Amino acid sequence: MRRRALGLSLLGTLATPALALEQRPLRLVVPFAPGGGNDIFARLYAEPLGQRLQRAVVVENRSGASGNIGAEAVVRSPPDGTAMLYASATIAINPSIMANMPFDTERDLLPVSLVVSQPYVAVARADTGVRNVAALRAALQNGRPDWNYGSAGSGSISNIVPALLFRQAGLNVTxxxxxxxxxxxxxxxxxxxxxxxxxxxxxxxFLERGDLLPFGVTGTEEMPQLPGIAPFVAQGFPDLVADQWHALFAPRETPMAMAEEVQRGLAETIRTGSIAERLRAEGATPVGSTPQDFAPFFRTELVRWRRIVEAAGVAQAG
Incomplete structure (x- = not known):
């Protein structure tokens, strides 16, 4: 009896760290500043995902270097299921745009799930009067060389896609x-x-308030939310198709069982009820793919964005 009691005591001692680990919060690291699409969606999921996983889910913003600062923070985190990266498609672009990556995207990150996908909307300040590429071209040809476009960082999709548009349209916008x-x-x-x-x-x-005007979308067809706004493929730019997707990654050595548990909880969260309705109303398509389905998609995206970067003529960052 004494030997059996000792064995049970030892088993309980060994099980305690694992149990404590399962109860620790899951940090969803958003590698961009608050207020962007990743941040909005991650905060939308956090509480209901935590309820499904029966543990707290906390959103942590770690911005800078086109998402690499936050991504590296996850890469360097223990592979114990307590930190995951809620990334945008920029993570598939950075290896093609940055000369000195601080980590190897394919080797150091475990693809967990493609979460959502949605097109970009090209917007202009209302005082420009620009509602399509033809109007933009006409305005630039009539003496507006001082116009600029903003992006969420050099090498981001919001830099590369407009750079490709303006280059193909022969327009000079800084x-x-x-x-x-x-x-x-x-x-x-x-x-x-x-x-x-x-x-x-x-x-x-800002579109609803009239501060901004939409002048194109990067999908293959009009968005129901923006009737009458033609996609760029219908404005003479057949190659300008670029969805922004969000995806979940973990440190590479994270046990697959842990990754799959979070993926299942997230898929259930985004595919059902008010969350799914909210995503579709915002122009996003819920996906929630498995690690096995997402991994080959991600490898394909790495190759596809390398070609787009070359076509856009975007300079490589340091």
């Missing part, structure tokens, strides 16, 4: 990088920049 979409909106409202590519939930209140 790029001004910021540290996130929230700062881009502020720059638009104050007149520091005249144009930007934003996801719909970020642009929506």
């Amino acid at each position: 790029h001004v990088p910021y540290r996130g979409a929230g700062q881009v909106v502020t720059a638009l409202l104050t007149g520091e920049v005249q144009f930007a590519f934003l996801i719909y939930p970020v642009a929506k209140p």
